[in-house]
Structures are given as structure tokens and as C-alpha cells.
Amino acid sequence: MRCFTSWPARPGATELNMKQFKAFIRKEFYHIFRDPLTMAILFLLPILMLTLFGFAITTEVRNTKIAVYDPSKDAGTMAILNRMEASEFFEITRELSSPDDIESVFRQGRIGLLVVFSERFYENLVHTGEAQIQLLADGSDPNNASVVVNYATAIIAASQQELISRTGGAMPYQITPEVKLLYNPQMKGAYNFVPGVMGMIMMLICAMMTSVSIAREKELGTMEVLLVSPMKPIYVILAKAVPYFFMSVINLTTILLLSVFVLDVPIAGSLFWLIILSLIFIFVSLSLGILISSVVDKQLVALLISGMVLMLPVILLSGMMFPLENMPWLLRALSEIIPAKWFIMAVKKIMIKGLSYSSITRELLILGSMAVVLIAVSLKRFKTRLE
């Protein structure tokens, strides 16, 4: 008969075994570093997205072609037109000789704005303190039109100041509405996009990558082996999330550096609170990823769900691209449960407006409770699925 050596029983896993945990995390990093696609998504995508949104896809209005109908041609109108021409936003391409041309010039669709001065503009301004300018914009693109009108109004206001000082302040105050663009006086698109891209990338990396990587283990059958192992399911999941957490922190740094040094978007408020806010958002995204992976067994499904259920709302309903104010109430209500919306709102406050942390307590609270609820639900779901 065979003779066996004594058999020491191995202790069962009752608490966190750091060695086990480390062995597992190391494996996760191998997966990440050895997959070119994952590496590209992790490191190139943020840079690509930020530069794309920052430079190419821009809502800034530059070199808008304008037409002018100026029956006065006096010092006042010249002052305003010179200023417009000098600005980088406008380019005067046509001068109309009669008001009848107004409609046709728009129909041709080559101009974005038409400036119409009243007759005897400067004379009226000096004597009555009142002169009319009409700004006609192409309303078929309302966002663009309002931006163009805002720029033009700002320029008119500036010229007016100049005219006032020229007359030695003798002229009574003018009533032209001055639209002040707070926080983003040049209306730079990057100011709007940096927080949005931050939200998108965190969501993408944390939720999508985590859910896909857990679904992959299920699909390949390695999850089964892990569940039979003494490693507790909760640590399997946590170990999955840890590498992506680190990756997100690296990405956060990349994004912030890029936005400050390349896109010239400064961090106006507290860096500390910006980081706290981002960390909470990363937790929310990670737990969303875990939640998705507890529902699906296939990588492709995980990818689709994260894409449809997470990314689309982030792009459409977070206020990143389309203003929420103009949406029907149903969509606005829906946007309330989108974590990225709160994150982007708070980032704008801290990073762009430079407000103090007290201004984002609501966002922090909402995101914090979302994180707690999501983590609890996804861990519970994961456990029940094992039985």
C-alpha cells in the first residue's frame, strides 16, 4: 500500500489575505499591459479625446462672415465696424447698398450675421443719446446664432465706451444691452469640454473596462476556477477594480496637465477638492462597472451595455454637449440620475469658476450616496449569483 506523508490542512480564507490579493492584482496589470487595445484606450484615448474636443470639435465661433448695411458711414459706425473687423470672430465680407438686399443675402446663406445701422447714426448718438443698431443672425443654428450675437453685442458695447470717452463723457449713458460672459469671457470651448471629457473618460475606463474584464473571466471560464479557489468573491472583484482605479488616477493627471498646459484651461479653484470629487466619481463608475458585470456573462454584452447605458447618457444628458435647460422635462428628470451630470457640474464650479468646496456639497453628497448604494447593490448581486 502507498504511504502518504502527513497532510497539513490549509486554513480557509476568512479575512483578506494580502499575498493572495497582490498575486491577483499583479495578474490584472499583466492583462492590461499586454493588451495593445486596452493600453490604447487607457493612455491614448484621453489625449485624443481632449485634443479632439479642445481643438477640432469646437463650439467657438471664429471668422463668422458678416454683412453690413450702413447708410450713415460716419465716425460712429466706422468705430464699431473697425472693431468688429479687428476681432478674430468676425470678417466683414459684404456691404449692402440697399435694405432690399437683406433677405437675399441671408438666403444665399453665406453670412452668419447682418449688422444694420440706422441713418445718421453718429449724429443721433451725440445729440439724442440714442442710435439704433440691428443685429440679424441666422437662427437656423440657434446656439451659433446666440454666440454670434453675444460677441457682436460685446463689441458694440466696447465701441460705445470708446465713443463716450471721445466726447469727453458729455454724452448721456447709452442703453445698449451689454451681455457679460462670466467665467469664460472668450467663450472658449475647452472650458466647457474639459469637465465633460473628464467625466466621459473616467466612466469609460472605470465602468467599461472593469465590466468587460470581469465578463471576460466569466466567458473564458476562469471565473469558475476563481470561485472554487479560497479567494473570496468580494476580493476577486475588488482586485479587478484596483488596477482600473490606478489607471483612472493616471488619466485624471494626464487630463489635468493637458488642460492646463495645452488647452490653457486653468484650475481656478482648489486642486484638493477637485481630486476628492474625481475620486468619488471614480468609485461610482467602478461600482457601475461591477454592477454591469454581475448581470452579464459576455464581454460583448458588457461592452454594449456600458456603451449604451453609460456612455450615451453621459454624452447626451450630462449637459456636456447639449444644454439641459432646453430639454423636455422627462429627459431633464432622467439626467438627475446620471452621475456624470453631477460630476461635470461640480468640476465646472471648482475648476472653471474657482468656487469653494461649499458650492459643491450637494454634488458631493449625491455622488457619495450614489457610490455607497451602487457598491452595496453590486456586491450583493455578485454574492447572490454564486448560490
Add this chain to the structure above:
Amino acid sequence: MNVIVAENLCKSFGSFKAVDRITFEVPQGEIFGFLGANGAGKTTAIRMFCGLSKPTSGKGSVAGFDIWKQPEQIKANIGYLSQKFALYEDLKVWENIRLYAGIYSVPAKEIGPKTDEILHRLGFTSERNTLVSELPLGWKQKLSFSVAVVHDPRIVFLDEPTSGVDPVTRRQFWELIYDAADRGITVFVTTHYMDEAEYCNRVSIMVDGKIEALDTPKKLKEQFEAKNMDEVFHQLARKARRNGA
């Protein structure tokens, strides 16, 4: 000493009795064949022994630990290999070994010698740094087995480990199984190949959730007056009411 003890073990899903009062014992070092048609309840039984699901009723112990109360201890003392690979294709051969050694808490200083031993036994010494994805299927299968017993478990559960593998590799795989049994590791194996059933010390055949026969292949053949295990199996499986459920 018995490494597996099952006493009237049951598992029901609603009114469906997947495993219906099975009773048997497996002594240490035995190669125990666990046969049955698809849907006979094999996988459900293995899941209970591995601590993955709780039985509905009955008693059982694996490696001396109670399957009701000590699933965590059981997990630490068993090995498991299914027909799907446990290996990570994008990890190198030695990285896979180290990963599972780490998961099963093999002391750090033993991992190095253990890795050398496994590679030597498999004749893989030159493939230490090869990615698993580059290995031929048969090699992966053998490596999977070695990884499943990297922590010298009391017992290893093999759930159809050789499905889809060529006969030569299956033969080599069984050499590994004998080798492990010689080291005192109990082997609990399910298979579709009846020639493999002949390699087992004892074989149980499950039909509709019940164990209908349990003995050495030789005695089973005498009992059923059959030429080989294939005939034994078919005589029993013919009685099955449920199929692939």
C-alpha cells in the same frame, strides 16, 4: 481515511431533484470516476463538494471539512479543473503557476522550486517564459492540471478534463493523474470517455440524480456481464428518464 463522504446528499431546484440521496465514500489516494449522462446531476454534485452550492439536505464532508459549515476550508484544500482552461492566455507559463500558487497561499519561498518541479515533470523547462496562448492545446491541458494541484491539495476535482483532446494527450494526461495519485492526491474525475473509466480505481455511475452503480471497473463488468465499461454505462443510462436537462 476518507477524503469525500456523502450521506443521503440531495440538491433540489424547486421540485426538480438534481441530486437525489447519493451516498458514497472516497478514500485518500483513490482515482474515483464519477460518470453519468448529461443532466444526470454530476456537475451539481461537484458544485456541492467544492463549496459552491449548499445541499438541500443530507450530510457530506470533503477533506475532513463539513460541506454545510466549512466551505471556505474546503476551498483551500481542494484543486479544481473543468473542461474550460483555468490558464490565462496572456500570462506566461511561470506567471500562471505563480498566480495560482499565490491564490492558494503557497509560501513565497516554495513557489520557485515548485515551478521548477512542475516544468521539469512536464518537460516544459524551455517554455518557462512562453505565453500560454502560444502553447499547443495538449500542453495547455497538462499545464492546467499541474496548476490545479500546485498547492498539493487533498483532493482534485476534474470535470471532464479531457474533452476535445486527442488520444495521445489524453494518455499523457492520465499519466499525470496517476502521478498525482501516487503523491497521495485523491482524484475525483468525471468523463465522457469510457476507456478512461477503465483507468479509475472505482467508478460510480449516476442516473437521474441517483448513483445506480459503484464499484471497481472489473467488478462492474462482471456484475453487468459486459465486455467493457461502455456496455455497463449504456445498460444503466438506458434507464434514464431525463436527458440533457
